[in-house]
Amino acid sequence: MELNDLYRDVILDHNRRPRNFGPLDPADASIEGFNPLCGDRLTVRLKMAGDAICDIRFEGEGCAISTASASLMTEAVKGKSRGEALALFDRVHHLLTDDDASSEELGKLAALSGVREFPARVKCASLCWHTLASALKASDAQALPAVSTE
Amino acid sequence: MKNMALAQDSTFQVQAVRRDFPVLARLIHGKPLAYLDNGASAQRPNAVIDAVDDYERHHHANIHRGVHTLSQEATALYEAARDRLVRFLNARSRHEIVFVRGTTEAINLVAQSHARTTLKSGDEILITHLEHHANIVPWQLVCEQTGAKLVVAPMDETGDVNFEAVEALMNDRTRLFACAHVSNALGTVLPVKRLVAAARARGIVTLIDGAQAVPHMPVDVQDLGCDFYAFSGHKLFGPTGIGVLYGREAMLERMPPWQGGGDMILTVTFAKTTFNGLPYKFEAGTPNISGAIGLGAAVRYLEGLDFAGSRAHEHALLDYATAALSKSEGLRIVGTAKDKASLVSVVVKGVHPHELGTILDEEGIAIRTGHHCAMPVMDFFKLPATARASFAFYNTFDEIDRLSMAVERARTLFA
Numbered sequence: 001m002e003l004n005d006l007y008r009d010v011i012l013d014h015n016r017r018p019r020n021f022g023p024l025d026p027a028d029a030s031i032e033g034f035n036p037l038c039g040d041r042l043t044v045r046l047k048m049a050g051d052a053i054c055d056i057r058f059e060g061e062g063c064a065i066s067t068a069s070a071s072l073m074t075e076a077v078k079g080k081s082r083g084e085a086l087a088l089f090d091r092v093h094h095l096l097t098d099d100d101a102s103s104e105e106l107g108k109l110a111a112l113s114g115v116r117e118f119p120a121r122v123k124c125a126s127l128c129w130h131t132l133a134s135a136l137k138a139s140d141a142q143a144l145p146a147v148s149t150e
Numbered sequence: 151m152k153n154m155a156l157a158q159d160s161t162f163q164v165q166a167v168r169r170d171f172p173v174l175a176r177l178i179h180g181k182p183l184a185y186l187d188n189g190a191s192a193q194r195p196n197a198v199i200d201a202v203d204d205y206e207r208h209h210h211a212n213i214h215r216g217v218h219t220l221s222q223e224a225t226a227l228y229e230a231a232r233d234r235l236v237r238f239l240n241a242r243s244r245h246e247i248v249f250v251r252g253t254t255e256a257i258n259l260v261a262q263s264h265a266r267t268t269l270k271s272g273d274e275i276l277i278t279h280l281e282h283h284a285n286i287v288p289w290q291l292v293c294e295q296t297g298a299k300l301v302v303a304p305m306d307e308t309g310d311v312n313f314e315a316v317e318a319l320m321n322d323r324t325r326l327f328a329c330a331h332v333s334n335a336l337g338t339v340l341p342v343k344r345l346v347a348a349a350r351a352r353g354i355v356t357l358i359d360g361a362q363a364v365p366h367m368p369v370d371v372q373d374l375g376c377d378f379y380a381f382s383g384h385k386l387f388g389p390t391g392i393g394v395l396y397g398r399e400a401m402l403e404r405m406p407p408w409q410g411g412g413d414m415i416l417t418v419t420f421a422k423t424t425f426n427g428l429p430y431k432f433e434a435g436t437p438n439i440s441g442a443i444g445l446g447a448a449v450r451y452l453e454g455l456d457f458a459g460s461r462a463h464e465h466a467l468l469d470y471a472t473a474a475l476s477k478s479e480g481l482r483i484v485g486t487a488k489d490k491a492s493l494v495s496v497v498v499k500g501v502h503p504h505e506l507g508t509i510l511d512e513e514g515i516a517i518r519t520g521h522h523c524a525m526p527v528m529d530f531f532k533l534p535a536t537a538r539a540s541f542a543f544y545n546t547f548d549e550i551d552r553l554s555m556a557v558e559r560a561r562t563l564f565a
Contacts, residue, residue, distance in 0.1 A: 003512050007505075007563060015564075038504050039521050039534035061534050063502035075304065118508060 005114035006121070007064070010072070011095050013065035020074035024057040033060075033131030035123055040066045044131045051081045058128065060091050065121050070128035072109055089133045161408035162459035168544050170195040171453070181514030184549035189334055189493050189540030190518050192365060192387045193369065194448070201447030202389060202440050214413055228439050231446025232429075238449045239396050240370040245428035246402065248395040249442050253361040254284040256380030257328070259432060260357055261288035263408040264401065265326055271297030273325045276354075278316060278340070279305035279530060280333040285359045286464065298325070305530060309336035309485035317348045319352075326355045331363035333537070335524040336485025337493040339363075355401070361385055365542065366464060366491045368457065377401045380470040383441060388448035389544075392441030395432070395541035402428050409434040427483045467541045467550065468492040474554045480561060484536050493540035495522075498557060501564045503537040509560040510537075515553055529535055 022032075027045035032042050042060030046053055056078055058070045073092075077085040087111075094101040095113050103110035115125045168174050171193045176183045185193060187303065205227060211220035213228050235247050250256045277290045279302055286300075291302050301324070303316040308334045311329070328348040331342050357378040360369060364381045371379050378401070383392040389527065397405075407414055407425055411434035416424045425431050471494050475481055480499035498506060507519035518538045521528045528534060539553055 003509060003563075006508065012564070037520065039525075039528065040504075041534070062503035065504070121504070121508060124504060 002114075002117075006118055008111045008114060010108050010111035011064065011068040011114075013120075014068035014071040015060055018058075018067050019073040020057045020071065020078070022057055022059055024055060029135045031131055031135040033127045035066070035127050037123065038063065040124060040127055042066065042128060042131065044070070044128060044135060046132075051083075053077055053080055053082075053085060053106055056132075062127070063124050065115060066127050069112060069125040072112070073128050073132060076107070076109055077132065086098040086133060086136055089129050092129055093126065096125055162463040162543070164463060164544065164546055167455070167460075168546075170197070171544055172199070174544060178514040178516070179512055184513075184515040184545075184552055186539040186541060186545065186549065186553065187516045187518050188365065188542040188545075189362060189385070189522075191384045191390070192542055193381040193544070194387055194389070194444075195451050196295055197451040198388055198444045198447045202444040205440050205443045210439070213422065213439055214430075224439055227443050227446075228279035228437070231442040234446045234449050235335050235367070235394055238369075238453075239394075240372050240496075241396055242399065244372075245275050245399050246396055248397060248402070248429040249437050250380075250393050250432075250433045251391055251438070251491075252270060252382035252384070252393035253359060253380045254288075256378075256384075256393055257284055257357065257359065257394055258288045259408050260284050260378050260380075260397070261292045261534060263405040263432070263518055264355065265289070265292045265298075266295050267406060269296040269298040269325050272323060273298040273511060274301045274321070274323045275299070276301045276303060276316070276324050276327045277318055278303040278311045278339060278526050279334060280309065280311060280524065281328075281330055283525070285328055285330060286526070289326075293530060299323075302526075303329075304340075305527075308487050309333065309527075311338065311340050313341050313344050313348075316345055320349060320352050322352070324349075324352065324354050326357065328357040328436055329359065331358050331360045332366065332491045333485070333524070333527070334362045334496055335522040335527045335536070336487065337362075337490040337540075338485060338487040339367075339489040339491055340374070340489045346374055352373060362493075364489060367461065367535075371396050383445040383448065386445070386448055387451065388445035389441045392438045394445075394446050399428065402432070405432075407431050407434065410475070411424075411435045413437075432522065455543070464492040464541055464545075466548070468494070470547055471539065471541070471550045471553070474550055475557065478554065478557055478561065481557065484531055484533065492542075493538060495538045496557075497533055497536050498561060501560045503535040505564065506537040506560050508558065509563070510553070510556045513552060513556045513559075515549070515556055 024045035028048045029046040032043045038061035044058045047055035056074045096116050103113050112125055115121050173193050205472040209223040211224045232247050233246050236244050275303050289300055303319050305311050332339050342358050349356045356376045358376045360379050360381040377398045379396040384390040414426050414431050414434040416426050482497050486497045503519040520535050
């Protein structure tokens with residue numbers, strides 16, 4: 001277990017300068033994620049064009065892992081279809097929890113693989129992804145419930 | 151060697167005491183464990199582990215039931231633990247010591263048995279801003295059930311609770327006053343004796359949450375004058391799942407049972423049940439027998455320690471940690487009340503408490519990060535979380551040096 005593996009340069013960079021951070025107005029979906037264990041709280045907002053995510057932004061308060069993961073996520077899913085984004089959610093979920101998961105073709109998201117050596121931090125990295133998934137799965141985008149990792 | 155002067159001032163034999171706690175010899179990620187999370191749960195000495203082990207191997211049976219030898223032995227050990235707690239808290243009698251699962255259950259017992267049955271709409275329950283959720287939520291439930299109102303006394307920016315500010319909120323509608331003896335998130339020691347006296351002068355029932363106090367200071371419930379005092383065994387170097395509710399006998403006598411079952415009854419027919427006397431009225435079902443025996447052993451162990459020496463050592467640790475961490479750039483100590491128990495809650499600019507927790511763990515240092523089950527305290531300071539190092543008498547100045555160095559390492563990584 002190495003700290004350098006958790007805090008890779010990509011993670012540190014996206015924590016310091018989160019991409020797609022801030023409000024999105026108007027948004028087609030706005031959903032809040034909350035990790036009661038640590039107090040991390042973030043809101044993911046989406047703008048859809050048909051089935052595609054044409055814009056996505058997030059804001060909130062979280063640790064470096066949750067901030068970097070959200071930042072990387074927004075970069076990765078922008079322009080993707082609902083189905084593609086959900087497939088990516090599944091792959092990242094495996095990457096965070098399964099030692100044998102491959103990070104091939106995941107690009108920068110592969111940097112999140114170091115998190116799985118730190119079980120206490122997996123929820124930090126997955127919070128934004130669960131939030132996005134429930135935003136995408138909900139049919140009525142206006143009346144979305146809050147998401148909790150607990 | 152900056153710590154030598156302080157370390158030598160103390161006659162407390164910390165290295166000898168450390169040998170009583172087997173887990174302190176562990177390596178974590180290849181480094182010696184520095185256990186600075188005592189506020190969450192303290193470690194157990196051999197005396198506790200051995201007492202529980204001996205009970206499990208040689209004396210276990212159900213208590214208060216059988217005429218056979220094991221049942222009598224188990225009963226004797228369980229009740230001897232109660233007697234030890236009577237002396238530890240200076241209660242008047244064994245009727246006043248109720249074994250419960252922990253502080254949370256003790257407070258819920260008082261909330262449901264006393265408050266729910268006596269409060270009515272318009273009555274007030276007074277607490278303070280720095281309470282643990284366990285001393286907030288049970289009262290909120292009672293307020294919903296009875297129509298009573300929860301009133302919260304303020305805290306200042308140092309995390310202190312001002313006596314006059316609390317007293318000003320005591321009025322003829324206040325039926326119950328509940329507060330922490332020591333804040334778990336900030337370390338603040340509250341002026342509980344004065345607060346209890348002010349409440350009692352107005353006929354207000356008082357409950358003190360002593361979970362964070364009993365490991366750090368002698369507690370005499372008769373001297374405090376409170377109606378109820380609650381604490382958990384595992385923060386007092388005993389097992390989990392066992393705790394104590396002290397209740398003034400006259401109060402407990404008036405209260406109805408809150409759980410029904412075995413052991414809490416004298417006779418049962420389908421027409422009518424008569425209840426057992428104190429404290430059994432509040433101990434329905436087979437209790438945590440080994441836990442109580444372990445807690446008794448923890449108290450016996452503490453009585454064998456140089457308590458004045460251990461307190462002085464803990465205070466030296468607090469002063470040393472406060473001074474060392476204050477030098478760290480961008481670090482802010484949250485909770486700077488004048489009278490504090492030995493814990494330090496911090497936030498470091500640019501480093502989320504979770505990162506600090508992970509980085510410290512890599513160095514073998516265990517601290518608590520998060521909201522400490524005191525979200526209103528976090529909201530007050532506009533923080534999502536803090537990192538908290540909480541000390542016990544077995545901690546050392548060297549461990550605090552390692553803490554300071556690891557904080558610096560975290561700061562550099564995220565700079």
